[in-house]
Amino acid sequence: MIFAPLLRPATYARWLHLMLGLVFAGVMVLVYPGVEGGPPLRTALLAAAVDVPVLGLLALLPAVRRQEGVQARLLLVPEREESIGVAPSADWADRGRTACWLVARVVLGVALGGATARAIAVSGDALRAPFGPRALLAPLALFALLWLVVLAGRLQLALAERLLGPSRAERLAAAEARAERLLERNRLARELHDSIGHALTVTVLQAGAAREVADPAFRERALEAIETTGRRALDDLERMLVLLREQPEQTAAEQPGLDRAGELFAAARAAGSPVDAELAVRAAELPGVLSREAYRIVQEGVTNALRHAPGAPILVRAAVADGALELSCRTALTGGGSSRRGGGKGLRGVRERAVLLGGACAAGPDGPDWLLRVRLPLRLGR
Incomplete structure (x- = not known):
């Protein structure tokens, strides 16, 4: 059923999880390079240049992997909780996978945040327009946004199971x-x-x-x-x-x-x-x-x-x-x-x-x- 995924609580829990990645990127933009001056593309590139090293440093902390695993279990709602580990990083391979997860989470959060803002803007413009065919853009934009959230949540869950899943030693x-x-x-x-x-x-x-x-x-x-x-x-x-x-x-x-x-x-x-x-x-x-x-x-x-x-x-x-x-x-x-x-x-x-x-x-x-x-x-x- 085309509307069934849109009615599941897990869809909106995953949306919240994705938006938390956007919050981190937003805070980094406010700190450096700031929101004033320069074209948006330059600002985005500078923010990315700062975000990636910071995320890499965070991934070095063993407890970060545990925290990300617990949060992913709660908000991404996997079918099997054991598919996402909650153990701290045990070696450099775990730290590398944690760093990739943090970067992917922020990138997906920023992308979905931009799509959410764009869909809301299109819906607002359609609702303010005189009644006509353009007014139909509002529900269509919201419907497309919700399905984008569904797909992004599934992708986020797959990445979590791949990058935060138990290591070979943990499975053994x-x-x-x-x-x-x-x-x-x-x-x-x-x-x-x-x-x-x-x-x-x-x-x-x-x-x-x-x-x-x-x-x-x-x-x-x-x-x-x-x-x-x-x-x-x-x-x-x-x-x-x-x-x-x-x-x-x-x-x-x-x-x-x-x-x-x-x-x-x-x-x-x-x-x-x-x-x-x-x-x-x-x-x-x-x-x-x-x-x-x-x-x-x-x-x-x-x-x-x-x-x-x-x-x-x-x-x-x-x-x-x-x-x-x-x-x-x-x-x-x-x-x-x-x-x-x-x-x-x-x-x-x-x-x-x-x-x-x-x-x-x-x-x-x-x-x-x-x-x-x-x-x-x-x-x-x-």
Whole structure:
């Protein structure tokens, strides 16, 4: 529609932005060479000779690029705000682009200011003339001026995205930040899956056993195990929510390490699965990240054993050999639970943890048992 761009608020915001460039040129003309004496062309050339060096000097200030970026975002109304940077100049390339932007902004502002003055003059002359064909020049001149404003605003926006847009280093930093956020979200998803999945598995098994067994003492132990597991899951959930909400003033609970693996084994025993655990390594001797990830891997192994083979014995081993932490979790291949075929998100999470730490993971049948084996190097890569 031919009138649609003329009705958008962005058109007039861009007009204001263009007129600010005219204001700068006008101030410079008043300062030097002045408005008196000499032909207009000579005055314009002298003003330009003064404006360009001044704009070049302004562009040397890193904060000028930030200020111009903020103003362009507010008044030029880009579709994507990130297309115009708001970071200060970081190198000479940024300063050069800022100088080109300042000169282009002033030139466009002066050109549009002259066109605006001319259109207003033509419209005024047409309105003062006797009624006739010449009177039609007034609306036509204003219509042409508004469309000139639309086109000049689009050109100004394109220049801003080109000259004030993020540099290559800024785009790389933004891409790395997005990748870091994605990795963090994936890590939190794995943490929630492991923690809440384990808690729900233990809770379901304990509740089912308590319903089937008539012994009041067993029911009491089952309810106590459900309460303990639920509280631990709530602590993990609260820690995850603090991280997701990005509230630095709150302190997330410390992530559990391998030293708390005994709690997993106690919960499994309370659910009716005997656990034979041999941890020939002290958590304090491991790097913090290795201890935490090892805990989550053991947790996933125990949870899978409870889910797929409830009541079957679980053998857990952890030892250091050849500069690596070796973890294994063995249980019956089949049981009263669901089938193991295909693997789920839990095993994928274990593999991802192992790969991120430079290790390896293997899971599958081993004779009559199901065996999960993970090897994590003690010296983590950079």
